[in-house]
Structures are given as structure tokens and as C-alpha cells.
Amino acid sequence: MRRVTVRVALIGCGTVGTEVARLLLTNADELTARVGDEVRLVGIAERSTEAERDPVIPRELLTTDWQGLVARSDVVIELIGGVEPARTMILGAMAAGASVVTANKELLGKDGPTLYAAAEAAGVDLYYEAAVGGAIPLIRPVRESLAGDRITRVLGIVNGTTNYVLDQMATTGEDLALAVKQAQAHGYAEADPTADVEGFDAAAKAAILASLAFHTRVSTADVHREGITAVTAEDVAWAAETGHVLKLLAVAERLPGDAGVVARVHPALVPLAHPLAGVRGAFNAVFVEAEAAGPLMFYGQGAGGVPTASAVLGDVMTIARHRVQGGRGPAESRYADLPVLPMAQAVTRYQVRLRVADRPGVLAQVAGAFAAHDVSIETVRQAVAPDGSTGEAADLLVVTHRAKESALAATVGALEGLDAVSAVLSVLRVEGA
Ligand SMILES: NC(=O)c1ccc[n+]([C@@H]2O[C@H](COP(=O)([O-])OP(=O)(O)OC[C@H]3O[C@@H](n4cnc5c(N)ncnc54)[C@H](O)[C@@H]3O)[C@@H](O)[C@H]2O)c1
Ligand SMILES: N[C@@H](CCO)C(=O)O
Numbered sequence: 567m568r569r570v571t572v573r574v575a576l577i578g579c580g581t582v583g584t585e586v587a588r589l590l591l592t593n594a595d596e597l598t599a600r601v602g603d604e605v606r607l608v609g610i611a612e613r614s615t616e617a618e619r620d621p622v623i624p625r626e627l628l629t630t631d632w633q634g635l636v637a638r639s640d641v642v643i644e645l646i647g648g649v650e651p652a653r654t655m656i657l658g659a660m661a662a663g664a665s666v667v668t669a670n671k672e673l674l675g676k677d678g679p680t681l682y683a684a685a686e687a688a689g690v691d692l693y694y695e696a697a698v699g700g701a702i703p704l705i706r707p708v709r710e711s712l713a714g715d716r717i718t719r720v721l722g723i724v725n726g727t728t729n730y731v732l733d734q735m736a737t738t739g740e741d742l743a744l745a746v747k748q749a750q751a752h753g754y755a756e757a758d759p760t761a762d763v764e765g766f767d768a769a770a771k772a773a774i775l776a777s778l779a780f781h782t783r784v785s786t787a788d789v790h791r792e793g794i795t796a797v798t799a800e801d802v803a804w805a806a807e808t809g810h811v812l813k814l815l816a817v818a819e820r821l822p823g824d825a826g827v828v829a830r831v832h833p834a835l836v837p838l839a840h841p842l843a844g845v846r847g848a849f850n851a852v853f854v855e856a857e858a859a860g861p862l863m864f865y866g867q868g869a870g871g872v873p874t875a876s877a878v879l880g881d882v883m884t885i886a887r888h889r890v891q892g893g894r895g896p897a898e899s900r901y902a903d904l905p906v907l908p909m910a911q912a913v914t915r916y917q918v919r920l921r922v923a924d925r926p927g928v929l930a931q932v933a934g935a936f937a938a939h940d941v942s943i944e945t946v947r948q949a950v951a952p953d954g955s956t957g958e959a960a961d962l963l964v965v966t967h968r969a970k971e972s973a974l975a976a977t978v979g980a981l982e983g984l985d986a987v988s989a990v991l992s993v994l995r996v997e998g999a
């Protein structure tokens with residue numbers, strides 16, 4: 567039988583790249599046994615060959631010439647991150663006939679279609695399990711295991727940093743700024759936490775999941791995005807008070823009758839009984855709902871060099887087997903081509919907290935504002951306003967049935983215009999109920 571060596575190139579030897587190299591080098595014999603032919607790391611492209619690195623990285627593998635390395639490789643692993651030069655490198659690798667593994671959600675969310683088209687044209691594989699949910703097998707189940715089903719909704723915690731921050735706020739009562747500092751001290755949040763706390767990272771992952779789940783092109787720019795920077799300690803305390811926990815969720819759903827797809831990232835109240843409520847610290851979890859399968863939950867470590875490297879290696883092994891035995895993985899599928907709708911079309915439940923005058927008829931006025939916009943109230947709870955203004959003001963907590971985002975926004979506008987309402991204190995979406 568013809569013996570082949572699957573030559574693997576790594577571009578970017580940082581947090582994830584170092585662990586990928588370590589696994590490729592230390593487990594080489596096992597990987598080779600599993601594939602049936604030799605899987606060999608042939609080079610590592612970095613910005614400098616002189617910088618100090620983990621002793622596991624052999625100096626002789628390092629090069630600054632990524633093009634030269636790509637030309638002598640069968641599989642190229644891109645782990646530098648960011649849009650450019652990563653895109654140029656991936657396209658260059660594919661044009662040279664190499665298959666590609668990447669963890670680059672930013673690039674895939676922004677310009678995935680260019681990469682998928684290039685993979686198709688070159689007849690090579692493009693795998694990206696590590697781009698969403700780190701170590702968690704998620705892309706492959708959605709792309710392959712559920713290929714015969716119809717996914718209706720994907721709902722999940724896809725950013726470990728913000729989950730850690732919200733969990734910390736809930737367990738200690740800390741405010742956001744302090745919790746972000748703790749996340750930085752633990753190495754979850756970067757020095758500049760913007761991509762995480764403003765929801766950019768989660769929005770890119772939501773776009774990738776929505777595209778796969780609904781066979782429709784969804785880019786990061788199509789995802790409605792609200793981060794966690796407006797979340798207050800009071801919001802977190804109220805969530806607990808009402809039997810919920812606040813989570814930054816990525817939601818992608820197919821609207822009834824295949825009217826379209828809405829993808830969104832925002833803080834949301836999750837009932838304590840829902841499995842997503844129990845996802846603590848920097849863990850990730852994604853709920854996938856499909857017509858035949860029903861609900862499925864994927865849970866695990868969504869970040870970190872070692873866990874993420876596991877997902878990268880899984881992709882490398884799949885491609886190596888294709889190289890040895892022939893065949894390719896599934897190509898991008900966008901046959902459904904559903905309209906990607908704006909947030910105004912989203913339908914969910916809401917919890918609205920209001921400060922109102924405590925006098926006869928106020929509740930009826932408030933209820934009237936909801937009714938006028940066709941938003942049905944599920945429950946109303948009244949409490950004396952916490953500032954001690956006994957008898958003069960009260961806080962109302964209104965929970966709605968499912969309603970359209972545009973209707974809820976109009977209701978809030980109407981509430982703000984009522985004399986009896988001194989403030990709309992918060993409006994939070996309720997998911998997973
Ligand atoms: N760190 C995680 O937990 C994690 C989890 C999931 C996905 N990812 C993704 O994995 C990728 C890598 O993340 P990371 O945390 O390892 O980043 P990192 O910053 O630790 O490493 C990136 C490495 O790439 C090198 N590099 C940058 N530009 C280069 C260039 N032009 N040529 C050669 N080398 C270059 C840098 O010197 C650095 O060593 C990113 O796309 C990231 O989003 C990371
Ligand atoms: N910053 C990301 C890393 C994984 O993509 C997170 O906190 O989940």
C-alpha cells in the first residue's frame with residue numbers, strides 16, 4: 567500500500583498554537599496510528615523565530631516565511647486570529663492545494679463565504695470546530711450529525727469571559743467593573759475586554775452557528791448585538807429575586823413558516839430551572855433545538871489554549887484521514903437562503919420593571935399601554951419602591967407573554983409617556999422558558 571505523510575503546518579504559535587504544537591509533537595505516534603499514515607508537523611510560521619517560547623517548540627521548526635511553509639504542507643492550521651493577514655494566508659494555503667483548520671471566528675463571522683467559496687474552488691477542506699465553543703463538539707454535530715433534521719433554534723452561552731463576569735456578579739454582588747477586573751486577573755478577559763463585554767465575540771459565533779443551522783448566509787453584521795456593559799448589580803439582584811439568572815445569550819432562530827432567520831446577542835433572564843442557568847464560570851453551553859431530535863445541549867470549556875487545541879486536533883485528524891483515504895468534508899450549504907430579519911421581528915418574552923405612582927388607576931393605565939400594542943401580560947407584581955417612599959411610589963414588575971420586539975419597544979415608549987410612570991427601570995428579555 568502507498569505510504570503518505572500528511573504534512574501539517576501551523577501559522578501562529580500563541581496560546582492555542584503552542585498547545586496544538588505540543589499535542590502534535592507529543593502524541594505523534596498515536597495520531598499516526600489512528601490515521602494509518604504519518605501525521606507530521608513540518609513547520610511553524612511566526613512573526614519572529616527568536617522570541618522566547620515554550621521549550622516544547624523545536625527552534626528548527628520555526629520560520630517567518632509562511633508562504634514557503636504553506637507550499638510544502640497538506641494541512642495548514644491558522645491560529646493568528648483577526649481578519650488580515652489571516653484571510654490572505656488561508657486563501658493562499660487553499661490556492662496551493664492545502665486544506666485549512668482555523669479557530670478564527672472573527673474572520674469566519676465577517677467573511678466566511680469568501681473562504682467557503684475558495685475551499686470549494688480548490689477542492690480542499692475547511693474545518694473550524696474551535697471557532698465556536700472551544701473544545702465543545704458543536705460545529706460538527708450541527709454540520710454532520712443533524713444534517714438530516716431541521717434545526718429551529720440555537721440558544722447558548724458562547725462567551726466564557728462574560729459568563730464568568732455575570733456569574734461573579736451574581737455570586738458576590740460585585741458591580742461589573744470589579745467583576746471584569748477579576749476576569750482579567752484569571753486570564754479570561756484580555757487587557758482590552760471590548761470584544762467580549764460588548765458582545766462582538768458572541769455575535770461572530772452566533773453568525774457562524776446561524777449560517778450552519780439554517781443553511782443561510784448570516785454574517786456578524788446581521789446579528790443584533792448588545793453586550794453586558796449596561797448590566798447593573800441591581801439587574802442581577804432582581805434576576806435572582808424573580809427566580810432567574812442573567813446570561814449573555816446568543817440566539818439564532820427560524821421564524822414560523824420559514825419567514826426568516828433572526829440572530830441576536832444580548833443579556834437575558836434565564837429561569838433557574840433551565841439547564842443554561844447552571845452554566846457557571848467561564849464554561850460555555852449551547853442548546854440546539856431540532857424538529858426531530860428535540861432539544862440537545864452541548865457543554866464544556868469554550869476557551870483556553872489546551873481545550874481549544876483539542877478541537878483543532880480533531881479537525882486535523884479528520885482532514886488527515888481524508889488525505890489518506892480520499893474524500894472531503896461537507897461544503898458550506900446555503901440552499902435555504904432565508905431572509906435574515908432585523909431585531910424588530912424577533913419574538914420573545916420580556917420582564918419590564920417600572921417605577922410608578924402608587925395611586926388608584928395606575929395599574930389599569932399601565933395594562934392599557936401593553937394592551938394598546940397587543941402585548942399580552944403574563945404576570946404583574948407590585949412592591950413598595952425600595953427608596954422607602956412609602957405610599958407614594960411603587961415598583962411594578964411586568965412579565966409578558968411572547969411578543970414582537972417592535973411591539974414591546976412601542977409599549978415601552980408609551981409607558982414612558984404616562985404621567986403615572988416615573989421611570990422604566992429595566993427591560994430584559996426572558997429566554998428558555
Ligand atoms: N485563546 C483562546 O482561548 C481561544 C479560544 C477559541 C478560539 N481562539 C482563536 O484562536 C486564534 C488564536 O488565539 P490565541 O489566543 O492563540 O492568540 P495569541 O495572540 O495568543 O496567538 C497568536 C499568535 O499568532 C502570531 N502571529 C500574529 N500575526 C502573525 C503573522 N502575521 N504571522 C505569523 N504569526 C503571527 C502571534 O505572534 C502570536 O504568537 C484566534 O483566532 C482566537 O480567536 C482562541
Ligand atoms: N474570549 C473568548 C475566547 C473563546 O473564543 C471567550 O471568552 O469565550
Ligand code: NA
Nearest residue numbers: 695698699702
Ligand atoms: Na467547538
